[in-house]
Amino acid sequence: VFALWAAERAWSASRRKRLALVILASLAVGLATLARLNFAPAAAVFGLSFLLWKHIPRVERLALLGLVGVITGGILGAYTLLIHLPSTGTLQLNCHxxxxxxxxxxxxxxxxxxxxxxxxxxxxxxxxxxxxxxxxxxxxxxxxxxxxxxxxxxxxxxxxxxxxxxxxxxxxxxxxxxxxxxxxxxxxxxxxxxxxxxxxxxxxQPITLALETARSILLMLLQQPPEDGFQNMYLDSAEQIEFQDGGTLGFQRAHSALYKGNLVWQPGIAVFSALFAPVNLLKLLTPPAVAAALWKRDWLLATVALLLLAELVAISLAAHIEPRLYAALAPLYTILIGWFLAEIAERVQ
Incomplete structure (x- = not known):
């Protein structure tokens, strides 16, 4: 989010200020990639998005793309050489x-x-x-x-x-x-x-892979759980938890598949469980919001949509549908759905 904000500010800034803002944005993307390597596709999309800045010279666009690559790659490379290699003896960042x-x-x-x-x-x-x-x-x-x-x-x-x-x-x-x-x-x-x-x-099984990958992307766009996979709420709902004592001020010991006598606030769990499904219906707007954002050809909206799609494709190809994986993309969903609802409201008025 910070990287998108900085890049949006850089859009109309002077050349020197634009350079500084893109450096800050690249540092944010680099740190995100370092924290979780599956953000690497997002770093690539973010850098390539500067090629869409038709209002600045092509040389400058290419320079911004290169800057993103150097900074994000530099952060990951420095960590690999200075910390990971001495600690593990291998350059492989992931052996799982x-x-x-x-x-x-x-x-x-x-x-x-x-x-x-x-x-x-x-x-x-x-x-x-x-x-x-x-x-x-x-x-x-x-x-x-x-x-x-x-x-x-x-x-x-x-x-x-x-x-x-x-x-x-x-x-x-x-x-x-x-x-x-x-x-x-x-x-x-x-x-x-x-x-x-x-x-x-x-x-x-190339056809099966292609069809199932598309299915996974759609389910994650809608944030709907697969029939035989993780539930999109991830934590146990109030109906799945046994509260074994009266507690004080609503704090009780919870027992379920995930809770082993943990002290929780029962009213909060009840409200969250009741509101999760209806509020999550907003995610049904994600596919039309993505399509509308790409159709509008606004740099920020298109970049957000492409970032979301790139990450979902990466998750679908390299992992399986799991809320903890696409939860990190929540701001992208929110930006797109919020803008889409605002567009609808403006047209209705």
């Missing part, structure tokens, strides 16, 4: 993306099967190998996540890999990093193998 991609494939009804290809067969065998290691607890593994290599000794890895296994099921289980290959191979090697498994799966 392979599992996320496999979860995305399952979400899009793309079969993840051992018969999809050689990498899939290799991964299916690794998953099927038995182990007596306790892989159920995560708390003691936190220090290990800075280590991209195997979390066990070489002897333990060799013993695990040398095992023989009978018939391997064709359907590969897709779960979080508790699966043994993550521990024995190490998160980075495991993620690379999972990525190859994902590519083999989608190569056999």
């Amino acid at each position: 993306s392979g599992m996320t991609l496999l979860a995305s494939a399952v979400d899009k009804r793309v079969p993840v099967l051992a018969s999809n290809g050689p990498h899939s067969a290799q991964y299916a065998r690794l998953v099927a190998l038995p182990t007596d290691k306790d892989l159920s607890s995560y708390s003691y593994t936190f220090p290990y996540w800075r280590n991209p290599d195997s979390w066990f000794s070489q002897a333990e890895v060799d013993e695990y890999l040398s095992q023989s296994v009978g018939d391997v099921p064709d359907e590969i289980p897709v779960a979080i990093h508790a699966l043994a290959p993550n521990w024995f191979l190490g998160p980075c090697e495991n993620s690379a193998l999972q990525t190859r498994v994902y590519l083999e799966a989608i190569a056999l």
Whole structure:
């Protein structure tokens, strides 16, 4: 939001002030990308949007595009070289993306099967190998996540890999990093193998992938939950929570799938649960608001619409529909819907 505000102010500013404002905007986008790498598509769209500034010379437009790239890339590069590499010994910023991609494939009804290809067969065998290691607890593994290599000794890895296994099921289980290959191979090697498994799966189902990706984007535009996925409210509603004591001033202990005796304010949960669904109906205006913003050809509105679409495409391709992922885009929804309602009100008047 700050980056959009600064860029909007830069639109009509003098050249020197425009440069300063774009630098500030680029710093904001760079920090957002550093905080969450899936904002990288937004950084690209934001930089390319300056090419639409027809009121300034082409050379200056290209310079602003380059400035955004240098600053955002510089922030990410400095972090990688000065902090991430010394801490982990690898330049890879994410060694968990392979599992996320496999979860995305399952979400899009793309079969993840051992018969999809050689990498899939290799991964299916690794998953099927038995182990007596306790892989159920995560708390003691936190220090290990800075280590991209195997979390066990070489002897333990060799013993695990040398095992023989009978018939391997064709359907590969897709779960979080508790699966043994993550521990024995190490998160980075495991993620690379999972990525190859994902590519083999989608190569056999391009039409399904395209249709399901479009479905995911539409559901996220409307902020509607999939039938078999996360609910868009994310937290438990009042109907799903058992309040076991009277409490004082409405504060009670909550018990549900997500609450384990936490002290909550029951009236607040009741009001939020009652209002969430009707208020969220406003999100049904997002698709027409996006279309209208692009049709109007206003730089700010078009950029907001393209930023939203770019991020939703990235989420849809690389992950699955989950409110916590598109919640960060809430200001973009609000800007578009607010403008769209104002346009309707003005025309009605």
